[in-house]
Amino acid sequence: MLEVSGLRVSYGGINAVKGIDFAVRAGEMVTLIGANGAGKTTTLKALTGLLRPVAGAVRYNGEDIVAVPVYQRVKMGIALVPEGRGIFPRLTVEENLDMGGYVRNDVAAIRADRDHVYALFPRLAERRRQTGGTLSGGEQQMLAIGRAMMSRPRLLLLDEPSMGLAPLMVQKIFATIRAIAAEGVTIMLVEQNARLALEVCQRGYVMESGEITLHDNAQALLANPQVRRAYLGEDA
Amino acid sequence: MTFTDKLKTNPAALWSGVVLIACALIALPFALAMAGTTWVRVTNLAILFTLLALGLNIVVGFAGLLDLGYIAFYGVGAYVYALLASPQFNLHLPFWVILPIGALAACVFGVLLGAPTLKLRGDYLAIVTLGFGEIVRIFFNNLSQPVNITNGPQGISRIDPFTIGSFSFSQNEVLLGLNFSGPIKYYYLLLLVLIAVIVINLRLEDSRIGRAWQAIREDEVAAQAMGINTTRIKLLAFAMGASFGGVAGGMFAAMQGFISPESFVLVESVMVLSMVVLGGMGNIWGVIVGALLLSFVPELLRHTVDPLQRSLFGRLIVEPEVVRMLLFGLALMLMMLFRPAGLWPSKVRQRELADE
Amino acid sequence: MEIFLQQLINGLTLGSVYAVVALGYTMVYGIIQLINFAHGEVVMIGAMVAFSVIGWLAANTALPPLVIVLIGTLAAIPACVGVGYALEIFAYRRLRHAPRLAPLITAIGASIVLQQVAMMIWSRNPLGFPQIIPNTVYHLEGATITLVQIAIIVTSVLLMVGLTLVVYRTRLGVAMRATSQNAHIAGLMGVNVNQIIAATFMIGAALAAVAGVMVGSYYGIAHYTMGSLLGLKAFCAAVLGGIGNLAGAMLGGMLLGIVEALGAGYIGDFTNNVFGSNYQDVFAFLVLIGVLVFRPSGLLGERIGERA
Amino acid sequence: MSILLDARDIGKRFGGVEALSAISLTIEHGEIYGLIGPNGAGKTTFFNVLTGVYRADSGGFSFDGAPLNVSAPHQVAVAGIARTFQNIRLFANMSALENVMVGRHVRTHAGIFGAILRGAGTRAEERAIHERARALLDYVGLAARGNEIAHSLPYGDQRRLEIARALATDPKLLALDEPAAGMNATETATLRQLLERIRTDGTTLLLIEHDMKLVMGLCDRIAVLDYGRKIAEGAPAAVRKDAAVIEAYLGGELA
Amino acid sequence: GKNEPAPAPKADAAQELIVKIGHAAPLTGGIAHLGKDNENGARLAIEEANARNIVIDGKKVKFELLAEDDEEKPDRGPIIAQKFIDAKVAGVVGHLNSGVSIPASTVYAQAGIPMVTGSSTNPKLTEQGLKNVFRTVGRDDQQGPAIASYLATEYKPKLVAVIDDATAYGEGLGTEVEKTLTAAGIKVLPREKGSKDSRDWKAVLTKIKGKKPDAVFYGGMDATAGPLLKQGRELGIKVVFAFGDGACTNTMKDLAGDAAEGFVCSQAGIPVQAASSKFLADYKAKFNAEPIQYSPFTYDSTHVLIAAMQKANSADPAKYLPELAKISHNGASGKIEFDEKGDRKNAEMTIFMMKNGKIEPLAIIKGGASVKYEDFIKSAAATPAAPAVTAPEKK
Numbered sequence A: 001m002l003e004v005s006g007l008r009v010s011y012g013g014i015n016a017v018k019g020i021d022f023a024v025r026a027g028e029m030v031t032l033i034g035a036n037g038a039g040k041t042t043t044l045k046a047l048t049g050l051l052r053p054v055a056g057a058v059r060y061n062g063e064d065i066v067a068v069p070v071y072q073r074v075k076m077g078i079a080l081v082p083e084g085r086g087i088f089p090r091l092t093v094e095e096n097l098d099m100g101g102y103v104r105n106d107v108a109a110i111r112a113d114r115d116h117v118y119a120l121f122p123r124l125a126e127r128r129r130q131t132g133g134t135l136s137g138g139e140q141q142m143l144a145i146g147r148a149m150m151s152r153p154r155l156l157l158l159d160e161p162s163m164g165l166a167p168l169m170v171q172k173i174f175a176t177i178r179a180i181a182a183e184g185v186t187i188m189l190v191e192q193n194a195r196l197a198l199e200v201c202q203r204g205y206v207m208e209s210g211e212i213t214l215h216d217n218a219q220a221l222l223a224n225p226q227v228r229r230a231y232l233g234e235d236a
Numbered sequence B: 001m002t003f004t005d006k007l008k009t010n011p012a013a014l015w016s017g018v019v020l021i022a023c024a025l026i027a028l029p030f031a032l033a034m035a036g037t038t039w040v041r042v043t044n045l046a047i048l049f050t051l052l053a054l055g056l057n058i059v060v061g062f063a064g065l066l067d068l069g070y071i072a073f074y075g076v077g078a079y080v081y082a083l084l085a086s087p088q089f090n091l092h093l094p095f096w097v098i099l100p101i102g103a104l105a106a107c108v109f110g111v112l113l114g115a116p117t118l119k120l121r122g123d124y125l126a127i128v129t130l131g132f133g134e135i136v137r138i139f140f141n142n143l144s145q146p147v148n149i150t151n152g153p154q155g156i157s158r159i160d161p162f163t164i165g166s167f168s169f170s171q172n173e174v175l176l177g178l179n180f181s182g183p184i185k186y187y188y189l190l191l192l193v194l195i196a197v198i199v200i201n202l203r204l205e206d207s208r209i210g211r212a213w214q215a216i217r218e219d220e221v222a223a224q225a226m227g228i229n230t231t232r233i234k235l236l237a238f239a240m241g242a243s244f245g246g247v248a249g250g251m252f253a254a255m256q257g258f259i260s261p262e263s264f265v266l267v268e269s270v271m272v273l274s275m276v277v278l279g280g281m282g283n284i285w286g287v288i289v290g291a292l293l294l295s296f297v298p299e300l301l302r303h304t305v306d307p308l309q310r311s312l313f314g315r316l317i318v319e320p321e322v323v324r325m326l327l328f329g330l331a332l333m334l335m336m337l338f339r340p341a342g343l344w345p346s347k348v349r350q351r352e353l354a355d356e
Numbered sequence C: 001m002e003i004f005l006q007q008l009i010n011g012l013t014l015g016s017v018y019a020v021v022a023l024g025y026t027m028v029y030g031i032i033q034l035i036n037f038a039h040g041e042v043v044m045i046g047a048m049v050a051f052s053v054i055g056w057l058a059a060n061t062a063l064p065p066l067v068i069v070l071i072g073t074l075a076a077i078p079a080c081v082g083v084g085y086a087l088e089i090f091a092y093r094r095l096r097h098a099p100r101l102a103p104l105i106t107a108i109g110a111s112i113v114l115q116q117v118a119m120m121i122w123s124r125n126p127l128g129f130p131q132i133i134p135n136t137v138y139h140l141e142g143a144t145i146t147l148v149q150i151a152i153i154v155t156s157v158l159l160m161v162g163l164t165l166v167v168y169r170t171r172l173g174v175a176m177r178a179t180s181q182n183a184h185i186a187g188l189m190g191v192n193v194n195q196i197i198a199a200t201f202m203i204g205a206a207l208a209a210v211a212g213v214m215v216g217s218y219y220g221i222a223h224y225t226m227g228s229l230l231g232l233k234a235f236c237a238a239v240l241g242g243i244g245n246l247a248g249a250m251l252g253g254m255l256l257g258i259v260e261a262l263g264a265g266y267i268g269d270f271t272n273n274v275f276g277s278n279y280q281d282v283f284a285f286l287v288l289i290g291v292l293v294f295r296p297s298g299l300l301g302e303r304i305g306e307r308a
Numbered sequence D: 001m002s003i004l005l006d007a008r009d010i011g012k013r014f015g016g017v018e019a020l021s022a023i024s025l026t027i028e029h030g031e032i033y034g035l036i037g038p039n040g041a042g043k044t045t046f047f048n049v050l051t052g053v054y055r056a057d058s059g060g061f062s063f064d065g066a067p068l069n070v071s072a073p074h075q076v077a078v079a080g081i082a083r084t085f086q087n088i089r090l091f092a093n094m095s096a097l098e099n100v101m102v103g104r105h106v107r108t109h110a111g112i113f114g115a116i117l118r119g120a121g122t123r124a125e126e127r128a129i130h131e132r133a134r135a136l137l138d139y140v141g142l143a144a145r146g147n148e149i150a151h152s153l154p155y156g157d158q159r160r161l162e163i164a165r166a167l168a169t170d171p172k173l174l175a176l177d178e179p180a181a182g183m184n185a186t187e188t189a190t191l192r193q194l195l196e197r198i199r200t201d202g203t204t205l206l207l208i209e210h211d212m213k214l215v216m217g218l219c220d221r222i223a224v225l226d227y228g229r230k231i232a233e234g235a236p237a238a239v240r241k242d243a244a245v246i247e248a249y250l251g252g253e254l255a
Numbered sequence E: 001g002k003n004e005p006a007p008a009p010k011a012d013a014a015q016e017l018i019v020k021i022g023h024a025a026p027l028t029g030g031i032a033h034l035g036k037d038n039e040n041g042a043r044l045a046i047e048e049a050n051a052r053n054i055v056i057d058g059k060k061v062k063f064e065l066l067a068e069d070d071e072e073k074p075d076r077g078p079i080i081a082q083k084f085i086d087a088k089v090a091g092v093v094g095h096l097n098s099g100v101s102i103p104a105s106t107v108y109a110q111a112g113i114p115m116v117t118g119s120s121t122n123p124k125l126t127e128q129g130l131k132n133v134f135r136t137v138g139r140d141d142q143q144g145p146a147i148a149s150y151l152a153t154e155y156k157p158k159l160v161a162v163i164d165d166a167t168a169y170g171e172g173l174g175t176e177v178e179k180t181l182t183a184a185g186i187k188v189l190p191r192e193k194g195s196k197d198s199r200d201w202k203a204v205l206t207k208i209k210g211k212k213p214d215a216v217f218y219g220g221m222d223a224t225a226g227p228l229l230k231q232g233r234e235l236g237i238k239v240v241f242a243f244g245d246g247a248c249t250n251t252m253k254d255l256a257g258d259a260a261e262g263f264v265c266s267q268a269g270i271p272v273q274a275a276s277s278k279f280l281a282d283y284k285a286k287f288n289a290e291p292i293q294y295s296p297f298t299y300d301s302t303h304v305l306i307a308a309m310q311k312a313n314s315a316d317p318a319k320y321l322p323e324l325a326k327i328s329h330n331g332a333s334g335k336i337e338f339d340e341k342g343d344r345k346n347a348e349m350t351i352f353m354m355k356n357g358k359i360e361p362l363a364i365i366k367g368g369a370s371v372k373y374e375d376f377i378k379s380a381a382a383t384p385a386a387p388a389v390t391a392p393e394k395k
C-alpha cells in the first residue's frame, strides 16, 4: 500500500531523514521506533505532504504522491494524528470532529461516526461544547485520534499517541487502535513506548539519526538485545 | 568563525577598521556637500530617523511590543524643546538643559502609555498605541485654547538653534579653510548622538534586561515563571524607546526652527516602524540600514526619476512624483517579499523564519 | 431630545459604514492574523469604479437611478475582488509564514501603489460622486434621516448577518475558522488552504466594494486618498469589537460611530466648552482604550483560553 | 523534616468545570512528591494555581513557613518555586545557554543603567551568570549543546533544558509537569537519575507524571487526583493497591 | 508638463543665460490637485517668459522650472529648499502650505534666495523678519475679516457658528473670522472642528443646528467643505454657509450637488474669473483643465520674480532682491506690490456666491471697503487694460 524509497528530508540544510526505504502492506500495523530526534516525525510529515522531501519517492497504492498537495492526500485516505495533537483551539470539540470529516459529504454517516467516537471516548462527549484549547492534554489526544478517524482513513499515521496519557487511557487508546486496524485500516505507529508498540504491531522499523538501522517483525525486535537496551530501558 | 570573531582575534585589523570608518564618517558631509548641501540635510534627517528607528527597535524589536504611536514621543521631545527655547513663552534655555528634560518627558509619556495597556497582546496593543499617538497629536493641535500652550495647528516658529556660547549650529563658519555650513555642524552633533545611541542599544541588547526582553518576546508565560516581572520590563522598554524619541524630537525642533503637529502624524509612526521591520527587527545594524534606506531611497528617486525619463525617452512620460511614489511602494513590497525577515535580520529572527 | 436622536442616527450611519469596512478587515484578520492595511485602498477602488460606472450610466442611459447604482455596485465588486485577489497573491501569500510584521510593510507598499494608480486613472481631484438617488429626507420625531442613510444601515446589518451565516453555518465557514487556527492541520483535514484564504480575501474585497459605494454616495465624494483614514477607523472598530469576530466588527463599528457622534455633539456642553468637537477623536480613542483595558480581546473577541 | 509547601482547600472552576475542589496537601522539605491522576483530573491546573498563572477561587498556600501571596506569576519564582511545562515552553529561538541565563534573572540585579554603563559590578555579574548557566547545562548533561538553538534540540534534551532553566532560579521547590512524556524507557531512566540527583542536592520536587514506573520508583509520596478531587494519598506501594486509584487511573496495570 | 522644448543646442550656450526657478508644492497626497494647479500656474508663466525672448545682462534668457513635490511635510521643506539652492535657482515660487513654507523660508533666507508664495496665507510666514519672503496672496488676517464683514453687513446675523478643519489654514482663518464678528458685536458659538480628512460632519452640524445660528462659517478646503454643506442642508440647516478661499471653487457644486446653491465665500485677491482672461484661456489651452485655485497667484509670483530680474538686469538674487521688494506689477490677479514685510499691499479680497453651479463674484473688498463686482469691473475697464506683464522698458 505504501512504499517509500530513498526518502530524504531536510530542514534548511540539516538532514533529518537521510534516504530511508520502507513499505507498509494494506491492513498491516507497522511501528517506527527510535530515540528523540531520530526523524520519525519528519518521516510522517513527509508522508502527509506537510514537508516536501529533498529526494525519494512515496508510492501510495502504486501511485507516486510526492507532488500531491496535503489536502488531496487526505481525500486519498491518508490521515495523521500529529505530534502535539494539533487541536483547533477555538473550535469546539464537536467542530473539531466535524473538521475531521471535512472531505466527506455523507452527513448521516458523519453523524454516526461522531457518535462512535463519543462512545469510544465518553470524556469527549461530556466536553463536546467546550473549545479544544481548554481540554487537558489527554483529552486533546483523544480528540486528535477521534478526529483522524472521522475522515475514514485507509492509512492512519499516528505520531506518539500515548504521549501524556494516563495508563488507563493508554490501554484504551491502544485497544482503539487495534479496533481500528481490525476494521481494515492500515496503521503506521510512531511510539516512544516501544514495548507497547511492538506488542500491538506486526512489524517494526528502528530509526536512528535519520536512517533506518533495523527492520524485523515485532516479536524479533522485542527480543533483540540492542533494542532492549536502547528503547526498552533494560540493562541487558 | 564569524567576521566579528575574526576581528576580535585581530585587534590591529579591528582598530584600523574603526579608524577607517571614523575617517569616512568625518569626511562624509564634505563629500556629500560636493554633490549638494541638500544631501547633507537629507543625511541629517536620515540620522534623525535612524535615532527614532533605534528607539522604536527597543520596543518592537527587543521587547516585541507593536507600537504604532511612537512618533508621539518624538513630538513630545520636539514640543518640550520648542516651548523652552522659543519666543512662545520667551524662554531660551540652552539645549543641554532641554534635551534631558525632553527625554524625561517622553519617558514619562512612555510609562503613561505603557502602564494601563501592557496586558494587551499584538494588534490590540498596536491599536491602543496608535490611539495614544493620535491623542497626543490632537492635544498638540488644540492646546491653544483656552490657554495658548502649543499654538495649535499654527505651530511654533523661531525656535532657537543649538548654541554653545556664541557658537551656533545654524550659522555658516569657515574653519581651517573648510566651509562648515549649519547642516554640516548638525551632522557631527547627530553623528555623536547616533554613536551614543548605538552603543546604548548594543549594551542593552547584551544584558540581563536585553535577555529578559527577548524571553518575553519568545514566551511570556515562561518568562514570568522564570521570575521576570514582565510588566516592569516591558515598561522599561517603552520608557527607553520613548526617551530616544524625545531626544530626536528635541534635535528636530532645533534643526527645523519650526514645528507643528503635522510632523507627528500617524504616517510618520508607520514610516519609522517600516524602517525597523524592513531593516531587520531586533538587529541594530539592520535597523540602521532600514532607516537609512527608507530615508534615502525617496530622495534618490527624487533626483533620478526625472533625468532618467528624459534620457530614456527624451521627455517626461509620467510625472516624476508619481513614478517616485510607485517605485517606492513597489520597493517596499519587493524588499519584504524577498527578505521577509528584513534586509539584515537578527540571528534570532532568521531562526524564527526558518522555523516555519 | 430630538438632537440626541439625530446624533444617534448620525452615529448609526457612520457606524454602519465603519462596520462594513471593519467586516472586511475582520474576515482577513480572522483567517491569517494579518492586518490588511491596504483594505482601505480597496474600498477606495470600489468607490472610484462605481463613480465612473454610475457617472457614465447616468449620463448616457435612461435607466432608473436604483438600477444604475446597483449596476455600479456590481461593477465595483469584481474590480475589488480582483484587487483583493491580486493583493493576496502578490503581497501576502509568500509571506504567510514570515514574521508577523512583514506583510504590514507589503501592505503599506501596496497601498501606495494602489493610490498612485488610482490617481493616474481618476486624477488628483476630489470627485463629486454622482447624486442620482433622490435624497429623500424623512422626519422622525424632529430628527431627519435620508433614504441613503436607511439603505446604508440596512445593508450593513444584512451583510453582517449573511456573513455570520456563511462563517458559522457552512462548510466553507468551518474551513475558514479551522484554517485560521492552524493552517497546517486544516490541510491535514483535507482543506485546500490557499483556496480558502483566497476566498476570504475576495469576500473581504467584495465587502470593500459595497462599502466604497456606500461612502461615495453618502458623502458625495470620491478621492484617491479616501481609503486610508476610513480604513484606519474601521480597523479600530474591528479591534474594538474583537478582531476576527463578525458581530464584533458590527458592534465595534456602530459603537465607534455613535461614540464619535456623541463625542462631537456633547463634549463641549459637558466640559463647558473647554474641550470641544476637536477632542472627538480623543474621546473615541479613550473609549477604545478603556474597553481594551477591561476587555483585552475587544467586546466580543474570543478570549483565547491559553493553557500553560 | 519540616513542611515546605502547604496547600489548603484549593478550589478552581472554569465555567461549569470544577477543575479543582478543595485540594489540600503538604510537601516536606527534601521529598519527591508525585501528583498523578487521569487526564483532565486537574493536575496541571494545580500547578497553574500554585505558580500564579491562574488565581485560585478558594484556599491558599503557605510556602517555607510563610503564606504565599502572589499577585503576579513572577513573584512565585522570587519566592523559590520553579516549574516546567507540560507542553515544553522554552524560549525557542534562544540558545540553550541563553535559556538558562534567563533563569538567572530573578537572582541577579543589573538594571538599565547598569546595562548601559556596564561598570565592573555589571560585568562581574554577567560573568557569574555565564558560569552558573554553563555549570547547570553540564549538570543536566547538555554541556556540549550550549550554543544550539532551543527548538532544534531533540525532545528529550528540551525537557532537560527546561529543568536546567528552572534550576537556574535557585528554587526550593521544583515542579515538573510530565517531564518524561515523549521519552522512551531508556531516556526515562536517565531522567530518573537526574531527578534523584537534584533531590540529593537539596531541592524538593513536585512531579506530575503518567509513567508509572518512574513515579512509583522515584516518589516518596503520591497524591492521586480525579475530577478535581484528591482520591488517595500516601506511599507508592499503598497507592498502587488502592481500589479507587486502580479503577480511575491505573486500570489492570500494563504488562 | 509633457511638451517641454528639447534642451537647446550647445552652440547657443554662450549667448544663452539659463535661469532656474524652483516651484514646490505637494504633488502627492490629499491636496495634490492643488499642488499641481499651482505648478501649472508657474509653468505657464515660465513658458510665456521664454516666448518673450527676454534679455538680461546682454544674454538671452531661458527660464527653467524645477518642480518639486514637498509632500505637505514640514520636514521636507528645508530639504527641498536646499535642493533648489544647490541647483542654483534664482528664485523660488512656493511652497503651497504655510507649514512647509515657514521652515523652508529660513533656509532660503540663509542663502539669500527670494521666495514668493502664491498660496501660503498664514501671517506668521512674513512675521519672521526675513527679507527674502514675499507672497502674492492675501493673509488669513486679511481674508478672514473680509468674508466676516461681508457676512455681518449683508446677512446681519446675531449668532454665527464657526467650524474649521484643525489645520493651520482653517484654524487661522476661523480665528480671524471670529475676531471680526465678535468685534462687530455678533455672537460666535464655541469653535467646532473636524480634520482635513473629515467627511462626516453630521454630528457637529447637528449640535450646531440645536444652537440655531444665523450663519455658518467653515475654514477648510473644498474636499471637506462639500460634504459639510451637503450634510448641513440634509439636516435642515437653512441659514447661509460661508467659506474661505480653500472652498471657494466650482468643485463645491460637484461635491455638494444642489445643496451648493447660494453659499458665499471669499478669495484672497481678485477672482480667477477676473484674472486676466488671457491667463484663463492660456491655462485652459495648455493644461486642458480649469485653473482650480491658486494658480493665478503662482503664475503672478513667477512673473514678479522675472520682472524683478529684468528690472535689475540681473538674475543674481542679491542684485534683484531689492527690485523685487519694490516691484509694481499688473498680474493675472491684479496689481501686485509688496509692503515692508513682503505681504501683498492692499490685497484685494473677492466675495463670491454659488449661483447655478458656478461661483460668481459679488464684491471686491479692498482696504476694508466693499465694492460691488460690476462696479469694480467697470472701473477696471476705465483704466487701459492691464497687460499681463509689466514691460521692462517702462521705468
Ligand SMILES: Nc1ncnc2c1ncn2[C@@H]1O[C@H](COP(=O)(O)OP(=O)(O)OP(=O)(O)O)[C@@H](O)[C@H]1O
Binding pocket: A011, A014, A015, A016, A034, A035, A036, A037, A038, A039, A040, A041, A042, A043, A083, B354, B355, B356, D151, D152, D153, D154, D155, D156, D182
Ligand atoms: N523545524 C525544524 N527545524 C530544524 N530542525 C528540525 C526541525 N524539526 C525537527 N528538526 C530536527 O530534525 C531531526 C528529526 O526530528 P523529528 O522531530 O523528526 O524527530 P523524532 O524522531 O520525531 O523525535 P521525537 O521522538 O523527539 O519526536 C532532529 O534532529 C530535530 O532536531
Ligand SMILES: Nc1ncnc2c1ncn2[C@@H]1O[C@H](COP(=O)(O)OP(=O)(O)OP(=O)(O)O)[C@@H](O)[C@H]1O
Binding pocket: A134, A135, A136, A137, A138, A139, A164, A166, C305, C306, C307, D014, D015, D017, D019, D037, D038, D039, D040, D041, D042, D043, D044, D045, D046, D086
Ligand atoms: N483555561 C481553561 N478553561 C476551561 N477549562 C479548563 C481550562 N484549563 C483546564 N480546564 C479543564 O480543567 C480540567 C483539568 O485540566 P488539567 O489540565 O488540570 O488536567 P490534567 O490533570 O493536567 O490532565 P492531563 O494529565 O491530561 O494533562 C480539564 O477538564 C480541562 O478541560
Ligand SMILES: [Mg+2]
Binding pocket: A040, A041, A042, A083, A159
Ligand atoms: Mg517526533
Ligand SMILES: [Mg+2]
Binding pocket: A136, A137, D043, D044, D045, D086
Ligand atoms: Mg496536565
